[in-house]
Amino acid sequence: MPPKPLDMLVIAPHPDDAELGMGGAILKMIELGWHVGVLDLTSGEPTPYGDEATRVQETKAATQILGLPWRENLGLRNRFLEPTLEARAKLANVFRRTRPRWLFAPYWEDAHPDHLAATELVDAARFWAKLSKSELEGEPFHPQRIFNYYSVHLKHAAQPAFVLDISEQWERKSQAIAAFESQFTTGKEHIVPSFHQRVRDEAAYWGKMIGSNFGEPFTSREPIALTDLTRLM
Template sequence: MGYEDGACRALDVLVVGAHPDDAEIGMGATIALLTAQGKRVGICDVTKAALSTNGDVHTRMREAAEAAARLGVHVRENLDLPDRGLDAQNTEHVRALVHVIRAWRPQVVCAPVARDRHPDHVACAQLVAHAVFDAALMRIETGHAPWTVARHYAYFMHELGTPTVLCDVSDVYEKKSHALRAYASQFDASFRGAVATRLNEGFVERIAHRDAWLGASIRCAYAEGFVLHTPLVLQTL
């Protein structure tokens, strides 16, 4: 389902990733938790990861669709911006994401943290920050009404920073593992013709260790960590 069909309702949560599989690595279990709670969650991948060592674009798209189905995601879009060419200073790149935010009107937007070994994850973080800001500006016209995002979270990819929010995902953690296994071209060393990379040499297990370590800090089996970029509005401490 696309956002141009005019029949879609607003999303509760929009998760943006640089590549198909980023959303699952960073917060796949939280997505599963949200959809199990009846929330409408969408994923927007901004590139098709055309430069990945393993798997071609067609395979990546098929895997992404399967992973989204396993997590109960309502919609998954791909902006097809250039892999290793994301640029937050490029107005067309920012406008493409502004269009998605305004079309789906999410209360919450999630994106990678801006500190990561992969430059595309950093660029994606910057792109989302610009788009969240611009989406609210009345005089930027994209064919949709301006939209103000209530909460903007960052999720962790290859680096682990200090989370300001932890989500207990113990009850749904298997759904994250199941979704990640949909990306056989990336994480399965026995995938046809696969070249050994850091992704298919125990990466999924390391992500589970990371999430277990975060969980241990709040005495649960698994947690995913976030940094909240917008003020948390409370009526009391």
């Protein structure tokens, strides 16, 4: 259990999805004093050049770079992730234990079945977490918001609801992604442009869209409320 309720909980189908989709946002919000956590749903293994032990060490390295105060793995099965009632209950229990104000889930359209299942699980577990007279652990709790980040395996032209300026966080986000060497470097040395260059180009594109150097796109199924317009760039 985190020492205090989380302000933000990022739910990632696999270790590295949080870093890819919103590593800059994680860094920025921690800098602003927010209590941020990441919940990886699976180990992410097997993969062509990875294994369980390697992935654990890579995740630890990325977690240190991001400065995350809390990170756990739900222990669901990679490649077989499904929005079952059992998985829903496990995730709802985490929500009730960590009590996050905001949830961040993958974008709901993707070619990767694990990502689709993860988003469905987040939506359902958020609802279950507030139920009274249930067999869930802890006290009922309902996270205020769900936002969706982009870490997709689909040639999708994103149309985000907002883009966050991560110019000052870009280099550390890049380092956190690079920590997953077995996923993005090993066996891919011959590919040009490299995976890292493509990720940088994408972040630069979103930065250009908002008049900054680097950005991260987000969206939401629910309306996004503003108390005033002073924080808009």
